Amino acid sequence: xxxxxxxxxxxxxxxxxxxxxxxxxxxxxxxxxxxxxxxxxxxxxxxxxxxxxxxxxxxxxxxxxxxxxxxxxxxxxxxxxxxxxxxxxxxxxxxxxxxxxxxxxxxxxxxxxxxxxxxxxxxxxxxxxxxxxxxxxxxxxxxxxxxxxxxxxxxxxxxxxxxxxxxxxxxxxxxxxxxxxxxxxxxxxxxxxxxxxxxxxxxxxxxxxxxxxxxxxxxxxxxxxxxxxxxxxxxxxxxxxxxxxxxxxxxxxxxxxxxxxxxxx
Amino acid sequence: xxxxxxxxxxxxxxxxxxxxxxxxxxxxxxxxxxxxxxxxxxxxxxxxxxxxxxxxxxxxxxxxxxxxxxxxxxxxxxxxxxxxxxxxxxxxxxxxxxxxxxxxxxxxxxxxxxxxxxxxxxxxxxxxxxxxxxxxxxxxxxxxxxxxxxxxxxxxxxxxxxxxxxxxxxxxxxxxxxxxxxxxxxxxxxxxxxxxxxxxxxxxxxxxxxxxxxxxxxxxxxxxxxxxxxxxxxxxxxxxxxxxxxxxxxxxxxxxxxxxxxx
Amino acid sequence: xxxxxxxxxxxxxxxxxxxxxxxxxxxxxxxxxxxxxxxxxxxxxxxxxxxxxxxxxxxxxxxxxxxxxxxxxxxxxxxxxxxxxxxxxxxxxxxxxxxxxxxxxxxxxxxxxxxxxxxxxxxxxxxxxxxxxxxxxxxxxxxxxxxxxxxxxxxxxxxxxxxxxxxxxxxxxxxxxxxxxxxxxxxxxxxxxxxxxxxxxxxxxxxxxxxxxxxxxxxxxxxxxxxxxxxxxxxxxxxxxxxxxxxxxxxxxxxxxxxxxxxxxxxxxxxxxxxxxxxxxxxxxxxxxxxxxxxxxxxxxxxxxxxxxxxxxxxxxxxxxxxxxxxxxxxxxxx
Numbered sequence: 123x124x125x126x127x128x129x130x131x132x133x134x135x136x137x138x139x140x141x142x143x144x145x146x147x148x149x150x151x152x153x154x155x156x157x158x159x160x161x162x163x164x165x166x167x168x169x170x171x172x173x174x175x176x177x178x179x180x181x182x183x184x185x186x187x188x189x190x191x192x193x194x195x196x197x198x199x200x201x202x203x204x205x206x207x208x209x210x211x212x213x214x215x216x217x218x219x220x221x222x223x224x225x226x227x228x229x230x231x232x233x234x235x236x237x238x239x240x241x242x243x244x245x246x247x248x249x250x251x252x253x254x255x256x257x258x259x260x261x262x263x264x265x266x267x268x269x270x271x272x273x274x275x276x277x278x279x280x281x282x283x284x285x286x287x288x289x290x291x292x293x294x295x296x297x298x299x300x301x302x303x304x305x306x307x308x309x310x311x312x313x314x315x316x317x318x319x320x321x322x323x324x325x326x327x328x329x330x331x332x333x334x335x336x337x338x339x340x341x342x343x344x345x346x347x348x349x350x351x352x353x354x355x356x357x358x359x360x361x362x363x364x365x366x367x368x369x370x371x372x373x374x375x376x377x378x379x380x381x382x383x384x385x386x387x
Numbered sequence: 388x389x390x391x392x393x394x395x396x397x398x399x400x401x402x403x404x405x406x407x408x409x410x411x412x413x414x415x416x417x418x419x420x421x422x423x424x425x426x427x428x429x430x431x432x433x434x435x436x437x438x439x440x441x442x443x444x445x446x447x448x449x450x451x452x453x454x455x456x457x458x459x460x461x462x463x464x465x466x467x468x469x470x471x472x473x474x475x476x477x478x479x480x481x482x483x484x485x486x487x488x489x490x491x492x493x494x495x496x497x498x499x500x501x502x503x504x505x506x507x508x509x510x511x512x513x514x515x516x517x518x519x520x521x522x523x524x525x526x527x528x529x530x531x532x533x534x535x536x537x538x539x540x541x542x543x544x545x546x547x548x549x550x551x552x553x554x555x556x557x558x559x560x561x562x563x564x565x566x567x568x569x570x571x572x573x574x575x576x577x578x579x580x581x582x583x584x585x586x587x588x589x590x591x592x593x594x595x596x597x598x599x600x601x602x603x604x605x606x607x608x609x610x611x612x613x614x615x616x617x618x619x620x621x622x623x624x625x626x627x628x629x630x631x632x633x634x635x636x637x638x639x640x641x642x643x644x645x646x647x648x649x650x
Numbered sequence: 651x652x653x654x655x656x657x658x659x660x661x662x663x664x665x666x667x668x669x670x671x672x673x674x675x676x677x678x679x680x681x682x683x684x685x686x687x688x689x690x691x692x693x694x695x696x697x698x699x700x701x702x703x704x705x706x707x708x709x710x711x712x713x714x715x716x717x718x719x720x721x722x723x724x725x726x727x728x729x730x731x732x733x734x735x736x737x738x739x740x741x742x743x744x745x746x747x748x749x750x751x752x753x754x755x756x757x758x759x760x761x762x763x764x765x766x767x768x769x770x771x772x773x774x775x776x777x778x779x780x781x782x783x784x785x786x787x788x789x790x791x792x793x794x795x796x797x798x799x800x801x802x803x804x805x806x807x808x809x810x811x812x813x814x815x816x817x818x819x820x821x822x823x824x825x826x827x828x829x830x831x832x833x834x835x836x837x838x839x840x841x842x843x844x845x846x847x848x849x850x851x852x853x854x855x856x857x858x859x860x861x862x863x864x865x866x867x868x869x870x871x872x873x874x875x876x877x878x879x880x881x882x883x884x885x886x887x888x889x890x891x892x893x894x895x896x897x898x899x900x901x902x903x904x905x906x907x908x909x910x911x912x913x914x915x916x917x918x919x920x921x922x923x924x925x926x927x928x929x930x931x932x933x934x935x936x937x938x939x940x941x942x943x944x945x946x947x948x949x950x951x952x953x954x955x956x957x958x959x960x961x962x963x964x965x966x967x968x969x970x971x972x973x974x975x976x977x978x979x980x981x982x983x984x985x
Contacts, residue, residue, distance in 0.1 A: 167581040
């Protein structure tokens with residue numbers, strides 16, 4: 123219990139730290155409102171010429187889909203930059219021998235940051251959806267907890283991929299390129315701006331097996347078109363990839379620390 | 388005469404910054420290529436969209452790529468030449484303007500030109516490559532492209548300087564400035580046809596993103612002196628306004644005693 | 651001839667105040683509260699050509715604010731400034747060709763580049779002709795003994811090396827006045843001395859007027875003929891360093907440690923703190939002979955450690971205040 127307690131404390135501190143930067147907070151939300159607004163303009167124009175169903179989505183569902191994918195990506199924490207800096211500046215040497223596991227320290231820390239962002243993004247996303255296109259079609263409130271689980275799994279998966287990329291700083295001085303590439307993969311193959319059903323058939327198949335779709339596409343798909351069978355398939359992919367990336371991060375971290383011991387900080 | 392002096396200063400910093408970026412050639416190359424790849428992902432988005440839909444807001448794939456090209460190169464030029472623009476707010480807050488105020492040059496130009504953003508080279512090249520890819524090659528076309536990239540850069544720079552200078556009046560405005568940047572970029576990379584009503588009014592006035600890419604794209608396809616004069620008028624008006632706005636703000640500058648070094 | 655004239659100068663800052671916590675932050679955005687802080691109040695002074703002037707005061711006294719107004723960085727709220735016949739705000743660019751500045755805490759060199767690159771760039775900014783610039787760089791690097799450092803990135807220089815480069819950089823355009831704000835802050839004794847010698851040379855060889863702020867009583871004693879002390883934005887004292895030393899800086903602090911507790915009975919010594927074997931004493935060196943006092947102290951027991959130091963500037967200033975309150979005889983006498 124005590125062991126968990128300290129992670130909870132780290133979470134709490136980071137929570138209140140994040141509440142302080144009110145203006146940043148407002149700017150971030152403005153960005154969210156804005157980007158979905160432009161997407162709304164784009165899709166309104168498209169739907170007005172194409173009829174009311176594209177790749178199985180109505181305009182209403184398309185906008186709610188985008189709100190959910192944006193919710194996941196915009197609620198991510200700053201873990202990549204923080205961990206990379208820790209490693210590059212040698213700060214990590216002081217964190218290694220603390221009585222917690224560095225990876226999980228970062229995770230709790232991120233949870234606070236992401237928690238605040240997600241809560242506000244959810245509220246704003248909800249209002250925005252209602253104002254832009256009205257309530258989500260065919261939503262059954264019973265499914266909400268299940269959708270939320272998938273959303274959180276998506277965010278955790280996102281976190282563990284980021285921390286893996288950040289830990290490459292042990293070997294690469296300039297590792298921001300990895301973050302770029304990853305975020306662009308989520309952007310494209312993850313179906314962040316466009317549901318993967320619209321991809322050409324072969325590409326859709328590929329995307330369904332890759333982890334990126336389970337960061338954004340998965341939760342958003344369940345959000346707007348819930349079915350139990352799809353829920354189980356998406357959740358299993360999410361759990362699978364999450365486990366994989368947790369193990370990789372622990373392994374990479376261990377190798378990295380060894381590297382540090384060999385070459386000096 | 389004054390203008391020539393300013394241009395000389397910009398050219399001098401450009402050479403200085405370029406030679407110091409070249410010191411780390413590997414970093415220069417990775418950042419440039421990284422940015423080109425980064426931008427290319429949007430091609431994917433539009434490719435998928437146009438697989439499903441023929442035209443959007445009157446634009447086909449080629450037109451969208453054209454506004455992307457102009458927008459990207461404009462953005463790149465802005466930050467290659469005036470890399471410190473994105474740091475003005477922070478510099479005001481930290482009292483970093485002191486050393487510029489002590490030098491016998493125009494403060495604003497001295498500040499913005501004294502830094503560069505290496506990855507912005509990627510934006511310049513990306514725009515150029517994209518333009519040559521979608522537009523049949525002609526000297527006139529390329530000339531217009533380069534000209535409009537510069538006018539776009541001026542619009543972009545003016546607006547960012549304005550947003551950053553708000554710091555003089557209301558304290559740290561980094562948040563607002565980066566929001567303005569997002570607005571300007573985003574509005575300039577979607578087909579004009581999707582904007583209606585107030586949004587359309589805004590992109591021609593308060594957030595003049597239309598003058599970065601949309602109006603130039605129209606001019607490249609179908610030149611008209613009317614739109615051309617409007618474009619030039621908008622650029623000049625924004626430049627003058629921003630310059631004045633910054634100068635006024637400078638009176639309120641409060642310096643500071645943080646330990647600062649030039650990066 | 652006066653080359654700096656300041657009349658009734660004032661500077662007021664508006665400071666945003668914020669209540670604690672999240673609600674306070676929200677409130678500060680909606681209805682910000684401001685508090686006015688007067689950093690400089692009705693300050694008048696003159697500096698003569700070729701003079702070395704110390705401008706001293708505790709932290710937050712308004713030293714830097716004044717320098718920043720003199721150099722055109724800050725706009726005064728009220729009052730007049732004339733530097734070399736120019737108004738620092740109206741003629742900022744013209745003035746900048748004629749003055750040099752070194753802020754101990756602010757660098758004009760590029761952090762990641764070797765000083766030579768910064769020097770060349772500064773040469774262009776100050777519009778110095780290329781051949782001339784080369785000659786000046788050679789002269790300055792020789793004088794400051796920094797020729798070997800010119801190709802090392804600034805971030806790899808020690809603080810002492812960096813500050814020498816900073817001063818050299820501010821001299822490239824041969825300014826008539828140089829403003830030095832805390833040039834020796836954070837430096838060790840040897841480097842401090844080196845910097846002081848350089849400043850002396852500068853004043854002698856090039857007739858450069860020097861306007862110096864410092865915390866360090868040593869800087870002032872060794873370099874300056876005249877000192878202006880300011881506190882809370884106002885001039886407390888403006889007189890020659892000779893008088894200042896005679897009247898206020900003759901207090902010495904002696905820290906002495908014995909192997910066993912001793913008792914001090916000499917009435918000339920003011921015991922500030924005593925833990926029996928470790929004692930802090932204040933002595934007025936104008937009234938009694940320091941030699942004799944130390945000899946006396948040595949006789950009291952076996953001495954483990956002894957240091958003699960000047961009282962911190964803050965104490966000198968509070969001493970001045972006290973004397974002013976009593977009647978300020980010595981102040982009048984000094985003038």
